[in-house]
Amino acid sequence: MALVVAAAALAPPGAQARSCRASRLSAPVAMRSTPKVPYKFPGMDEATWISIYSRMYRERILLLSQDIDDDFANQMIATLLYLESEDSKSPAAMYFNVGGGVMKAGLAVHDTMRMMPYEFQTVNMGMCAQVAAFLVAAGTKGKRFALPNARFRMENPTIEPMYDNEGKPRTRIMQATEMRLEVAEVLRDKRRVLEGFSSATGRSAEQLEQDFKRDFYLDANEALQYGLVDRLLLPGAKREGAEKGEISPGVGIG
Template sequence: MPIGVPKVPFRSPGEEDATWVDIYNRLYRERLLFLGQEVDSEISNQLIGLMIYLSIEDDTKDLYLFINSPGGWVIPGVSLYDTMQFVQPDVQTICMGSAASMGSFILVGGEITKRLAFPHARVMIHQPAGSFSEVATGEFILEVGELLKLRETLTRVYAQRTGKPLWVVSEDMERDVFMSATEAQAYGIVDLVAAE
């Protein structure tokens, strides 16, 4: 028997009776956002829309982005990162479970001093990948060039936001680098590790 998305009661200001809404809509009202899947255009656009809406509603209260993501597509991830930098409220990022690949890029994009990892969280960085299986030679060269530009952008952002030298980040992104929460803190991806 499928359960679906749990529903919780919610009373709108000025209303006498509560209505049942799905739990995520209720949590959004508290400015709690969730990235709990692969980063793609759909989830990226949903989170961007929520961030902009909540920023317009009240630009003084922080937003909280909980991340448990295996990574995903680069362009939707970068657009989410850019929105986090654009909106007026600080975006606090919280890694629960894992933030791998583009998930770690979004994690590092939280407001500096307000990036947190749960004690058993895992973080992984690496270079962006492309799929070149059935690409013509000319397209292949263009795609490789674009991939190199994206890699340079991601490397520069990681270096700026972690305080690591560009060459260190560039070297580390050559392979998959897995980190515990405390290692991610030492690297500068998060600022705090939640107490156990």
């Protein structure tokens, strides 16, 4: 899993460290599943292998690379809360390449981000769809970025399907009254998302509702003009478009 909970990342590995000492100069067997890098924990004499995602976390860098469901959202929230207790002032950088997710789970992450006292740098690395696009736009104003080939897809929330024990979606059988309540709840989520996008982009909820009637795709430059991001991350040498006002000059995350 891309995001590793803080407690697992920070605890000195003890016996695990001693068992890894013999292999610290060569790639561990676990490298086949999750990349690992050597890291020397504070107070330890020797380095040990830890998940590369845990190492990124220690620099307050979070990579979101899977659909945002309830479990992943809970891990995300736990990590953001831990970052606050560890350092409530330094910004956190969130890198996204997410095809979508559960709207209510994303809203929970969004509300947690708003509650944190530190700033958020958000970066769309590839595709950010649905609630992932919403979270990128929710970053601190002036610190929302996209790579040149990044894409955004905005869409209306839908009634979430139910799944069987094997994880396969199955038909939901509901009474008419229950269906009406489900639709009302989806429309409520839609209003919350439109209000959030309106605050992030400066566009009216009416215009956003018109745009979101169908799946709405934006490339990086279009997202910049639309107000979803503030700058494009470009190599420093490629500034011709920036000088013409077409794109923003390359910037770094720091």
